[in-house]
Ligand SMILES: NC(=O)c1ccc[n+]([C@@H]2O[C@H](COP(=O)([O-])OP(=O)(O)OC[C@H]3O[C@@H](n4cnc5c(N)ncnc54)[C@H](O)[C@@H]3O)[C@@H](O)[C@H]2O)c1
């Protein structure tokens with residue numbers, strides 16, 4: 001029995017693949033390498049191709065005995081989704097449609113789905129709980145919510161069981177430094193700040209300092225990528241044991257402003273990191289902080305690397321040793 005990981009060559013996918021293999025799971029990856037890296041797979045078997053390719057999906061499900069799918073493959077940038085929403089509907093909603101259609105056809109009935117804090121939009125109260133209103137403020141979150149609903153109805157109609165994991169902001173890298181985050185172009189806050197520390201960029205643009213927060217910059221809940229990996233493994237185990245669908249938030253329940261992240265990066269790296277205030281980025285909610293009580297109670301999830309300093313340190317270890325990412 002193998003777990004199929006779509007998007008397994010990407011940032012969170014590759015760390016989850018590593019974690020699953022360490023737990024003794026057999027893993028197969030499907031990735032089109034638009035964003036992912038072959039070197040991040042560390043010799044895991046893979047199929048190179050697109051979610052939209054139904055013939056390829058038939059081949060993957062016929063050639064392997066797959067008992068669960070972990071579905072990371074998606075487009076996932078808030079700002080880009082605002083300027084090009086149709087590409088998000090195409091890659092995320094239609095891509096998942098093809099995958100789910102072929103899972104049902106091949107009688108594979110367990111899926112763990114990468115959802116997001118962006119499904120909530122501007123929260124009414126903090127920390128956010130799973131049954132709080134979901135009113136996305138950007139097309140990215142909207143497409144992820146559409147997929148959650150696709151999965152809900154597919155459970156009712158076809159018995160497809162899903163765990164939707166709404167992660168907050170993934171950060172950090174493999175604590176042993178084997179893999180890390182490498183996006184081109186990079187858009188995420190922590191790697192961008194570390195690129196300034198490495199003198200690969202001149203300064204950090206702080207996207208808005210007029211939000212209704214203490215220092216005026218946006219607040220996010222950062223979660224270590226290996227703690228996310230652990231949650232995916234626990235979600236697969238829960239599906240195998242209970243055959244019940246559910247939704248969980250994954251965060252640390254603590255928010256850090258853009259300026260606080262910058263300061264932590266300065267402390268960890270000991271480098272000078274310039275920053276300048278720039279206009280707000282479209283689609284950004286002011287504050288996103290998770291309540292992850294449900295995941296802890298029901299999945300037995302126990303984050304190992306909750307401190308922001310640890311996440312930045314692990315990210316820094318990777319970046320300082322791989323200045324060109326995987327292209328070395
Ligand atoms: N990074 C975060 O903070 C964060 C937070 C919440 C949710 N998520 C979700 O987690 C998932 C993984 O995020 P990530 O940061 O690792 O992204 P990533 O871009 O590093 O990884 C995505 C992977 O999917 C592959 N891919 C994309 N479209 C594909 C397609 N049509 N067919 C085959 N492969 C395809 C890419 O090549 C890449 O390897 C995404 O679904 C994202 O929406 C990420």
Ligand SMILES: O=c1ccn([C@@H]2O[C@H](COP(=O)(O)OP(=O)(O)O[C@H]3O[C@H](CO)[C@@H](O)[C@H](O)[C@H]3O)[C@@H](O)[C@H]2O)c(=O)[nH]1
Nearest residue numbers: 076078116117118168169187188189192205206207218258
């Ligand atoms: O150069 C930069 C980059 C980011 N930010 C700010 O830093 C915060 C974090 O931004 P980023 O790292 O881009 O993450 P988010 O836009 O919060 O989105 C991430 O976190 C979401 C969940 O909260 C996921 O759904 C997304 O996939 C993932 O990209 C935001 O307030 C940004 O405006 C800056 O000020 N300057």
